[in-house]
Amino acid sequence: MEGLRPKLEMFTGEEADRVIDHALGVLSKVGFLVENGDAKALLREAGIEEKGARFHPPEAAVRQALGTVPARVCLFDRDGALAADLGGDRVHFDPGSAAIHILDPGTKRRRPPVTRDLCHLAWVTQACKNIAAQSTALVPSDVPESFGDRFRLHVALLNSKKPIVTGTFGTDAFDVMKRMLVAVRGSEKALTERPLAVFDCCPTAPLTWSELTCQALVDCARSAIPAELVSMPMGGATAPVTLREMVVQHCAESLSGVLIHQLACPGAPLIWGGSPAAFDMRHGTTPMGAIETMMVDLGNAQVGKRLGLPTHAYMGMSDAKVLDWQNGMESGIGAILAALSGINMISGPGMLDFETTQSLEKLVLDDQVCGMALRLSRGISLDSAGEAVELIRELTVLGNFLGHRHTRASFRREQFLPSRLVDRATHDDWEASGGADARDRAEGEVRGILARGNPAPPADDLGRDLDELIRAEARRLGIEALPEV
Amino acid sequence: MADSDELFSGLYQAVLSGDEDGAARLATRALDSGHSALETIERALIPGIREAGDLWEEGEYFLPELVTAAQAMKAAMAVLQPVLGAEAKSLSLGRVVIATVEGDIHDIGKSLVATMLSANGFEVIDEGAGVPVSRLIERAREVDADLVCASALLTTTMPRQRELVNAVRSAGLRAKVMVGGAPVTRGWAEQIGADGHADNALSAVNVARTLVGHRAAG
Ligand code: B12
Numbered sequence: 001m002e003g004l005r006p007k008l009e010m011f012t013g014e015e016a017d018r019v020i021d022h023a024l025g026v027l028s029k030v031g032f033l034v035e036n037g038d039a040k041a042l043l044r045e046a047g048i049e050e051k052g053a054r055f056h057p058p059e060a061a062v063r064q065a066l067g068t069v070p071a072r073v074c075l076f077d078r079d080g081a082l083a084a085d086l087g088g089d090r091v092h093f094d095p096g097s098a099a100i101h102i103l104d105p106g107t108k109r110r111r112p113p114v115t116r117d118l119c120h121l122a123w124v125t126q127a128c129k130n131i132a133a134q135s136t137a138l139v140p141s142d143v144p145e146s147f148g149d150r151f152r153l154h155v156a157l158l159n160s161k162k163p164i165v166t167g168t169f170g171t172d173a174f175d176v177m178k179r180m181l182v183a184v185r186g187s188e189k190a191l192t193e194r195p196l197a198v199f200d201c202c203p204t205a206p207l208t209w210s211e212l213t214c215q216a217l218v219d220c221a222r223s224a225i226p227a228e229l230v231s232m233p234m235g236g237a238t239a240p241v242t243l244r245e246m247v248v249q250h251c252a253e254s255l256s257g258v259l260i261h262q263l264a265c266p267g268a269p270l271i272w273g274g275s276p277a278a279f280d281m282r283h284g285t286t287p288m289g290a291i292e293t294m295m296v297d298l299g300n301a302q303v304g305k306r307l308g309l310p311t312h313a314y315m316g317m318s319d320a321k322v323l324d325w326q327n328g329m330e331s332g333i334g335a336i337l338a339a340l341s342g343i344n345m346i347s348g349p350g351m352l353d354f355e356t357t358q359s360l361e362k363l364v365l366d367d368q369v370c371g372m373a374l375r376l377s378r379g380i381s382l383d384s385a386g387e388a389v390e391l392i393r394e395l396t397v398l399g400n401f402l403g404h405r406h407t408r409a410s411f412r413r414e415q416f417l418p419s420r421l422v423d424r425a426t427h428d429d430w431e432a433s434g435g436a437d438a439r440d441r442a443e444g445e446v447r448g449i450l451a452r453g454n455p456a457p458p459a460d461d462l463g464r465d466l467d468e469l470i471r472a473e474a475r476r477l478g479i480e481a482l483p484e485v
Numbered sequence: 486m487a488d489s490d491e492l493f494s495g496l497y498q499a500v501l502s503g504d505e506d507g508a509a510r511l512a513t514r515a516l517d518s519g520h521s522a523l524e525t526i527e528r529a530l531i532p533g534i535r536e537a538g539d540l541w542e543e544g545e546y547f548l549p550e551l552v553t554a555a556q557a558m559k560a561a562m563a564v565l566q567p568v569l570g571a572e573a574k575s576l577s578l579g580r581v582v583i584a585t586v587e588g589d590i591h592d593i594g595k596s597l598v599a600t601m602l603s604a605n606g607f608e609v610i611d612e613g614a615g616v617p618v619s620r621l622i623e624r625a626r627e628v629d630a631d632l633v634c635a636s637a638l639l640t641t642t643m644p645r646q647r648e649l650v651n652a653v654r655s656a657g658l659r660a661k662v663m664v665g666g667a668p669v670t671r672g673w674a675e676q677i678g679a680d681g682h683a684d685n686a687l688s689a690v691n692v693a694r695t696l697v698g699h700r701a702a703g
Binding site for chain 2: 148279
């Protein structure tokens with residue numbers, strides 16, 4: 001029997017409704033800008049009022065769009081098995097996405113990632129038991145830049161089975177990325193039935209849909225590929241500095257996305273996500289580890305839930321540059337808070353330095369954080385409630401319960417059993433095994449995973465199909481040689 | 486004399502406290518009381534904005550204080566500019582054309598750099614975001630720019646910075662090129678042959694000063 005699911009909320013229900021009302025007010029009174037032709041046409045067709053360059057949707061239009069968004073989005077792995085069930089308070093993690101650098105364990109400094117690192121990232125993600133999905137979390141520097149977005153997806157598909165959180169860097173990327181996904185499933189219909197990837201679509205704060213990200217939103221809707229709205233208001237820079245008003249703006253931007261998306265295809269799958277940041281007033285950076293960033297994330301997720309949508313946030317990452325105290329502190333706090341809020345997809349593990357640097361060692365360490373967070377989100381079970389008195393009476397007779405059937409039957413479910421990365425050894429054992437710290441242990445863990453090679457090679461014909469697709473795309477872009485995947 | 490000291494210290498304070506209205510009002514009063522625009526700038530505005538920068542570097546000031554100080558400076562300059570006339574040329578540290586490159590819509594860092602350059606005495610022409618190299622070259626030629634600045638936040642758009650460097654050279658422009666943006670490193674700047682690089686707005690000002698041959702004056 002399920003007990004109380006521990007739950008954290010930033011607003012009372014009434015206050016959350018007021019946030020939504022204010023966001024609807026922002027949309028009807030202030031309006032939003034759209035640079036994309038397809039989206040403009042959709043909004044005009046729907047009769048949304050245009051004043052100057054801005055669209056001013058009335059509440060009814062937005063409510064109608066909200067009414068057609070599915071409350072649940074399921075993601076399936078490359079083999080077609082259910083891997084993530086987004087909706088309700090069900091929690092999942094995926095690595096923080098689109099880093100520019102990788103933290104090199106040898107030098108302890110960042111360096112440009114190459115294709116090999118991308119393969120390794122997929123292998124390590126595959127090995128992380130508490131991470132449900134992979135993401136195209138590194139941008140390889142050894143292929144031409146204009147090709148990076150689609151090539152990342154190619155590499156991900158060949159090196160891990162897990163579903164993928166990804167995105168486009170140019171409007172011409174969507175088509176070939178979709179063809180890759182269809183190649184895995186066999187048909188467009190099969191892909192619609194069993195989504196394999198999610199595309200991030202980011203409005204520009206304040207209240208603007210750029211050409212590229214809006215095209216991705218419309219393309220996703222039309223192909224019934226799940227889109228993830230990632231609004232990024234920065235408090236004090238591109239949004240008011242007060243947290244509540246950040247949530248209002250965040251909500252208004254996401255609602256404008258819901259409207260465009262559902263106009264393009266009512267009923268298409270959509271995730272209410274975000275990556276807000278409390279702007280750092282000293283350095284002008286966008287700290288993901290700031291507690292105010294997380295508070296806005298939680299407020300936004302609560303609003304999304306109130307609207308009945310699957311939710312997402314960029315949490316559980318750190319702005320530290322190396323794997324130090326700050327890294328563990330910020331990542332742990334973020335993952336726990338996100339899990340307590342029941343956010344359905346939490347993007348963060350592995351990520352450092354304001355979403356710019358991925359670390360494989362951090363990824364395996366964060367997998368343990370995710371495991372604890374997932375455990376916490378299950379709360380305290382009531383399964384043994386009926387036996388409580390009897391159990392404890394027996395215990396007084398036996399003296400200890402290590403040999404009791406109840407312990408044997410329940411401990412694996414009751415306890416999150418950490419890997420060796422979490423040190424719970426006695427002092428002597430710890431010393432005897434080399435006195436390693438968490439980072440040393442993580443390096444060893446990653447070395448082990450990499451030594452085993454690709455854990456999820458595709459079947460021969462799929463590998464061939466994907467290879468042909470990417471080579472044709474490379475030729476189209478005038479790229480001759482590709483790195484080995 | 487005491488009066489003018491008081492006036493200038495008031496204007497200095499107005500800049501420092503980010504009081505746009507006060508700065509404009511006191512700049513007007515300075516002109517009305519017979520001070521030249523140049524004297525007003527040198528005795529109040531420049532010390533004010535410089536102090537704001539110093540306070541930021543010391544950790545006393547935060548960005549909203551720095552940016553509002555820059556805006557107050559700008560408000561006072563708007564009053565003084567029309568009467569500067571011939572003096573203007575000698576005052577400007579140099580002309581800067583700045584933009585985020587084509588294919589890239591990240592403009593916050595670029596705008597921050599533009600604000601700080603302009604507050605620190607550069608004449609800044611901000612072309613916005615998503616700007617093709619060809620337009621930057623055109624503008625640079627048109628205004629005879631001393632410096633062309635390009636921001637790129639995506640690995641996919643960084644190559645536009647290289648194209649800019651090459652285009653500036655092959656167009657035979659005398660302008661120097663400074664680049665920046667989150668993924669841009671010193672190594673990248675060197676690799677593409679840019680003249681300068683900075684990873685925040687204040688060091689961008691310092692690099693710009695060095696590049697156009699002006700040292701931070703006294
Ligand atoms: C905010 C943000 C956005 C906003 C931008 C809003 C706006 N009006 O600018 C929105 C939501 C629109 C956005 C969109 C996208 N983004 Co974005 N974004 C960011 C984020 C979180 C912060 C950027 C920022 O404003 N920082 C604050 C400012 C003040 O800092 P700054 O720009 O670095 O500027 C400072 C210095 O760099 C320097 N500087 C800057 N320019 C210059 C120029 C010169 C000449 C000099 C000297 C100095 C200098 O001084 C500045 C002041 O101190 C970064 C993460 C990051 N760490 O950078 C991702 C990030 C840059 N985005 C990223 C991505 C992937 C995207 C999208 C492609 C996502 C998508 N799939 O839709 C789109 C791109 C659309 C496009 N074609 O441009 C990636 C880039 C990955 C990569 N490998 O290239 C990043 C790193 C996040 C991530 N890890 O995923 N993004």
